[in-house]
Amino acid sequence: MSTQVYLLTGYLGSGKTTLLQKMLTHLRAQDSKVVVVMNEMGEEDIDGEQLQGFGFPVKKLLDGCICCSIRGEMTESLKEIITSIQPDKILIETTGVADPVDVIDGLTHPELYESIELKGIITVVDASRFSELNSRFQSTSALVKTIRNQVKYADLLLVNKIDMTADDALEKVKRKLSELNPHAPVHLTIQSDMDLHTLLTVTRLPDHVAAQGEAVSHVPVQKSIGRMSAVDRLKQSLGLRTSSPSLFNSIETFSYPFAGPVDGARFEDFLYSLPKNVYRAKGYVLFHGREELISFQHTDNQVHLFPFENHGPKMVAVFIGEGMNRDKMIADLEKCY
Numbered sequence: 149m150s151t152q153v154y155l156l157t158g159y160l161g162s163g164k165t166t167l168l169q170k171m172l173t174h175l176r177a178q179d180s181k182v183v184v185v186m187n188e189m190g191e192e193d194i195d196g197e198q199l200q201g202f203g204f205p206v207k208k209l210l211d212g213c214i215c216c217s218i219r220g221e222m223t224e225s226l227k228e229i230i231t232s233i234q235p236d237k238i239l240i241e242t243t244g245v246a247d248p249v250d251v252i253d254g255l256t257h258p259e260l261y262e263s264i265e266l267k268g269i270i271t272v273v274d275a276s277r278f279s280e281l282n283s284r285f286q287s288t289s290a291l292v293k294t295i296r297n298q299v300k301y302a303d304l305l306l307v308n309k310i311d312m313t314a315d316d317a318l319e320k321v322k323r324k325l326s327e328l329n330p331h332a333p334v335h336l337t338i339q340s341d342m343d344l345h346t347l348l349t350v351t352r353l354p355d356h357v358a359a360q361g362e363a364v365s366h367v368p369v370q371k372s373i374g375r376m377s378a379v380d381r382l383k384q385s386l387g388l389r390t391s392s393p394s395l396f397n398s399i400e401t402f403s404y405p406f407a408g409p410v411d412g413a414r415f416e417d418f419l420y421s422l423p424k425n426v427y428r429a430k431g432y433v434l435f436h437g438r439e440e441l442i443s444f445q446h447t448d449n450q451v452h453l454f455p456f457e458n459h460g461p462k463m464v465a466v467f468i469g470e471g472m473n474r475d476k477m478i479a480d481l482e483k484c485y
């Protein structure tokens with residue numbers, strides 16, 4: 149059985165730890181086996197201290213952001229947690245400046261892919277500061293991008309600190325959030341207080357799609373990290389432009405288990421020819437005529453292949469992108485044997 153992973157994002161001070169404490173109180177009453185992964189930018193662990201006393205292990209990843217400098221460390225920690233503790237749930241609190249897209253990259257490591265189920269990206273928005281943080285006049289463009297991605301990729305949005313927000317300002321925040329992410333359910337909260345059953349049963353795109361009776365293309369394993377409206381999916385399948393870029397924010401992943409060794413040169417060509425909407429490819433594979441397992445990484449049209457000493461991992465490829473043509477990619481992979 150795979151471990152359910154909840155990703156908590158939101159800008160600094162928005163109310164993530166407050167929410168985490170509520171989730172832990174709820175899960176403790178349910179006897180769930182939970183591990184918390186906390187990420188803080190500095191060397192000092194502030195929030196972790198507040199989580200002592202719940203009786204759950206807290207893994208701290210300090211002095212770097214899991215979306216960039218210590219992404220590998222997060223992957224290693226998750227592997228270790230899953231192997232040694234086998235929890236029902238892992239709750240990850242990211243730093244306020246983490247971009248969820250990059251965190252997802254760390255979560256989709258080939259050795260983790262089948263052991264975890266990303267249940268949802270839950271974003272806590274500080275209603276009293278959102279408009280200021282989202283303004284290109286008052287924030288840096290990097291921060292604006294991060295703040296917007298935290299909203300765009302959320303499966304559920306908590307609009308917190310409404311006790312500190314005037315009614316008209318709150319209306320403006322709600323309007324902006326629905327422009328950025330028209331699909332995620334929005335909950336207005338004080339002290340991140342909301343129904344925890346609703347929070348923990350957050351659903352992701354494939355479930356929405358299935359509920360709408362839409363055909364899902366056949367691939368060995370597929371997961372989706374974002375969403376696109378049914379109309380836009382249809383338009384995309386017909387090769388038409390989707391109605392608005394903000395609706396087309398579906399970060400999707402799928403994995404492809406190799407049936408046997410492949411031809412090294414053809415596989416390398418395949419990686420170099422991946423289109424721009426495939427942001428990442430990574431995994432392990434065997435090449436004809438070579439004994440050792442090859443680890444491969446593809447990003448920004450750069451390909452790295454290196455022998456991997458450990459023979460443990462399965463031969464599998466994981467892809468991350470938006471609007472990927474999976475059938476074609478799988479057909480191209482099949483030509484590499």
Ligand SMILES: Nc1nc2c(ncn2[C@@H]2O[C@H](COP(=O)(O)OP(=O)(O)OP(=O)(O)O)[C@@H](O)[C@H]2O)c(=O)[nH]1
Pocket residue numbers: 158159160161162163164165166167195243244308309310311312337338339340
């Ligand atoms: N007035 C008010 N204060 C709140 C609310 N929610 C949280 N706070 C307070 O805001 C402060 C920051 O909350 P945290 O839960 O630590 O926020 P965080 O997102 O974990 O912060 P970082 O770890 O710095 O990213 C704390 O003092 C909370 O008590 C709210 O709805 N209203």
